[in-house]
Amino acid sequence: MTMTSLFDFHKIKITDTFFGDYQRLTREVVIPYQWDAINDRITDAEPSHALRNFRIAAGLEEGEFYGMVFQDSDVTKWLEAVAWSLSQYPDAALEATADAVIDLLEQAQWEDGYLNTWYTVKEPGQRWTNLAENHELYCAGHLFEAAVAYYLVTGKQKIIDISCRFADHIDSVFGRNSGQIKGYPGHPEIELALLKLYEVTANRRYLDLATYFIDERGTTPHFYESEYEKRGFTWRSVTNGPGWMFKDKAYSQAHAPLKEQQEATGHAVRFAYLLTGAAHLAHLKQDDARYQVCRRLWDSMVQRQMYITGGIGSQARGEAFSCNYDLPSDTAYTETCASIAVMMFARRMLECEGDAEYADVMERALYNTVLGGMSLDGRHFFYVNPLETAPVAIRHNHKYEHVKPVRQRWFGCACCPPNIARTLSGIGQYIYTVHPETLFINLFVGNTWTHQIDGQPLTLTLEGHYPTQDKIAITVDCPKEITHTLAVRIPGWCDNAVVKVNGDPVNHAPIKGYLHLHRCWKAGDIIEMQLPMSVRPVYAHPQVRQLAGKVALQRGPLVYCLEEADNGCDLHNLWLDERLPFTLISGTGLMQGKTLIQASGVRLRALSDDTGSLYQFDQPATEGESVALTFIPWYAWANRGEGEMRIWVNSQRYQ
Known part of the structure; x- marks a missing residue:
């Protein structure tokens, strides 16, 4: 039996004051800003070259490929954001711009259906030779997602036709038949996208191809090993040593078949995209065994490796999970895309089973990390989302090289900004x-x-x-x-x-x-x-060693933080007394319209600036000054300049 999850969610009209403002911001600021970015019009920002790559691939311009191997996906995620925005705000000029981009994609497509500017411009003749690293299937997936969204909203067929030609080509290349490549992508994405394409087209080949990619992953003999050998033992990425991705197969969730995997591991975005596809497949096929695999890995992610903000992927190396209960605040990676992927995973799990735990996590990720990934002005973005910052240490300590104390205008690896745009524009998909x-x-x-x-x-x-x-x-x-x-x-x-x-x-x-x-x-x-929204102190599991003796505040779905702009510097010397009443106040300035929390606490101060030796046998003389602490919604931090921030605060309960 094959189910469907294709409903008219694109016809939802958002009337919400909170997300309505975000959707207007996305339409009026974010989409035009990102259009300028992929056209290299943003001064003092890393160039994108994404659209120019397509023009070169189409033979409309001369030049060389520039950017990441997955640069094409910046364009197709932008297209998807446009599609969902058009469902809320019809805009003939914006739709015409999107149509022109689709025409460009068609011009860049090969006769056999293949479409990827890296291999068209930079490495012709090397197609499908480095699946582990080079994101061909990942880029195809984002094209298919954009196609489904644009078709559903506008009814226009061209981008679906482009996608089907490419999907048919991929289906002819990959599989278990003689002459086919018995492989799968290094970065999952195409799996979930093929299932969307299947629901729109009813073409069973796409369902079967997605099933193949999910089930073939991690089987032996290992595909990455044979691919590596065929390339003459060469490896493009040397960031963490030659061949590190090949050696660390768990990084790509390819260390074992999915049904045998026991815990969340590897690159966090890859993990959640893969499980999104697996959960969707479990729903479509009404396959409880597949669902139980997803449930096991969901529990590993949520119960032992997720931040209070809905972020996943605690370490910078590999943008990956670490081990159970290893959740440092100051070096947290928690890529914005990873929390978007958590939302996608949760949505598909809800289709399998009506369990509010999935929606609770979806909401946690949305109202905290996803919103926090973009500034209030819609023109600056976080790739990495720490839970604690001390800018002076960030500038001097290499372990913080991935952490930025303020949002950036754009990135050379710009996967997160258009991902935020398509998520906020398409928020209707998650409501029901x-x-x-x-x-x-x-x-x-x-x-x-x-x-x-x-x-x-x-x-x-x-x-x-x-x-x-x-x-x-x-x-x-x-x-x-x-x-x-x-x-x-x-x-x-x-x-x-x-x-x-x-x-x-x-x-x-x-x-x-x-x-x-x-x-x-x-x-x-x-x-x-x-739904009474009392301010609730939150405590971490005792095994989270970084948070012993600390407390966080949450009101409704929002996690709160201290910021230097309200509380001065040296936030590590502040102690919260969560036993005393909390007061809700209205924010002002950039915090206008937001509910802030005031709480009672103590600031420890040294009685003398000269405290003697760095270490000494007598406790330095200090005094505790009673202070009112001001907490703001964490998603809104870093909008008032550079400064310290922390979610988890010392608790007077443990003094």
Whole structure:
């Protein structure tokens, strides 16, 4: 049996005050800014050359390839962001620009369907010779994702045709038949994209090809070894020593077949993209064994290797997971793309099972690391997302070489900015999950959406001021009465939620974090929710050695932090007394419209500037000064200049 997860999520109209502002920012600032970036028009920023590479590949210009092996994906992720934006804000001029880019892609495509500017311009004749490193299939995947989005929103076929020609070519090249390459990508992406392409085209070849790539990964004899030998034992990347990717197969989740893997390991984005495809495949095939593999690896990621911000990948080497409970704050890598991949993984797990844990994690990643990856002005970005910074140390200590204390205008490796843009533009895909008998409401993003149930339209209008305020209303409209189950999520951070239907309290217990409301729905029915957003101290597992004796604050889905702009420097000398009441205040300036937290604490000060030796047998004389600590939402840090920041604060409870 093959299911589908293709529903009209692109027809959701976002009315949310919070994400509505983000979508307007994306449309008015981010998409035009990134268009300038991929056209090399941003001064004092690393050049992109991404569109010029396509023009050279199409024979429209002379020149050499410039950029990363995956530079093509910056263009197709931008196209996907445009597509989702057009679903909210029709724009004839922007659509014409996107059409021109699609025409360029068509001109750069080979007769056999192949499309990749690195191999067209830089290494002709070397196609499919270095799958472990060179991202050909990764770039194909982002093209397919953009094609599906653009087709769904505009109805235009050309980019689907381009993608199908390329996918058909890939299907002829890879597989277990004689003459085919028995290989798979170094960077997963095409797996999840092929499944999207399958749902739009109903072409079974794409489902089978995705299944092949997922199942072939990590089998023996190992493909990377034979590929390495065929290249004459040459390796392009020498960042961590020649052949390090080949030697460390866990980096690419290729150390064992996926069904045998026991824990989250390797490059964090690759891991979550691969599991996104695997979970989607489990849903499409209604394969519980595949789902249980995904569940095991999900638990490893979430329960033992995820930051409070929804970030994954704690170490800079390999942008990878470390080991269980190794979650340093100051050197945290937590690439923005990795948290976007967590959202994608969670979305597909929700299709397999209506368990609010997946939506809780999806929400955690979205409201913290994903939003934090972009500045409030939409023109500066984080690739790496630390949970603690001390700029003076960053400037002098090489272990912080990957950490930036302020967001950057662009990157030579610019995967994150267009990934943020496509995620914010397409946020509607994450709000609901459709099961045959139940419609799950995952995120409380204001919207209006009509879903067909047994051929009858059911329109939901969700209103509120989440995540600032705790009241949500969901209004039903339908021409005929419809008997169905609506399941609303009770967030894991929320105690004492109150839910009413037409004013009557709902008293039954949630099932796996969702309150299932089964009834005959009629026009005008309303679900009212109150999700009390108290400020909650958060403590880490005792095995997280870096966080012993520390506490963090969370309100609703938002994680908070101290920043030097509000609290002065030397944040390590501040101690929070979480036993005293917290006060909510309104932010001003760049923090206007945001809810801040004031708390009681102590600042330790040395009684003398001259404390003697670096180490001594007598405790230096200090005094504790009572202070009011101001915490801001962590996603908004580094918008007021360079300064110290930290999420985890010393707790007076442990003094």
